[in-house]
Amino acid sequence: MATAKGSIEERWARIEARLAKTDHAFRHNFNENFDMSWIFHDSALEGTVYTFNELKTAIDPNITVVPDSSLQPICEEIRRHREALNYIRDYASKKRQPINLDTLKKIYLILHPEEGDIKTVKYRKDIPQHRLYFHEYAQPDKIPVKVKQVMDWLAEPETKRTRSPVRIAARAHYDLVRCFPFQTDSGKVSRLFMNLLLLRAGYPPAIVHHTERQKYYEALKGSAATMNSIVQESIDNALASAEKVLDEYETKTKAFIS
Secondary structure, three states, rough: OOOOOEHHHHHHHHHHHHHHHOOOHHHHHHHHHHHHHHHHHHOOOOOOOOOHHHHHHOOOOOOOOOHHHHHHHHHHHHHHHHHHHHHHHHHHHOOOOOOOOOHHHHHHHOHHHHHHHOOOOOOOOOOOOOOOOOOOOOOOOHHHHHHHHHHHHOOOHEEEEEOHHHHHHHHHHHHHHHOOOOOOHHOOOHHHHHHHHHHHHOOOOOOOOOOHHHHHHHHHHOOOHHHHHHHHHHHHHHHHHHHHHHHHHHHHHHHHHH
């Protein structure tokens, strides 16, 4: 989708180029704040709200031992989430590497390393009693087939030929969350998978704002088209936010120089 400012790919490429021209301190803060915001909003969609102190402590590379032991489990969750962000960014850049079922399982295993490895990871075996999501869950015996259908659809040349990257990523995410393949964090894994598809296509990630939580859940009960709109809106908001921060930085830098 193109606007007066250009297509999504063009705007994202310009943001990355502008960011590369900033000083190291600004870039570090920009990337750190971006990741903290991403983790905060994505986790809040699942009902877990981290404080700024928890996020800052967890992603600070200088803090190897968490001073408050009660924060340790929370910091581990946040660190695994950030590791997953770094994984999808890195994997997206490896254009020859396929995005498939093993990729989905790898994302899940980064969040849950205790689940073993790609060969041993198990799908959900029952219908969770305490549901966070309220759409119909796939029956456990249907999960392998439904997940395979998503991966087969993604691999079809026709899919890429007839649909935009946003529609493809949003639909894959929508189908995966409605399938709910894993016992925990299926929503988080599906959104990370969606963002891997977007990043591979040269798009920015779609970070659904926590204030859109109810709208997001309603979309999962409704149509894929509604989810597509939410994903598109999330991308537009991310681009506008990044452009605003860079505009402010460049205006201050120009004023300082002159």
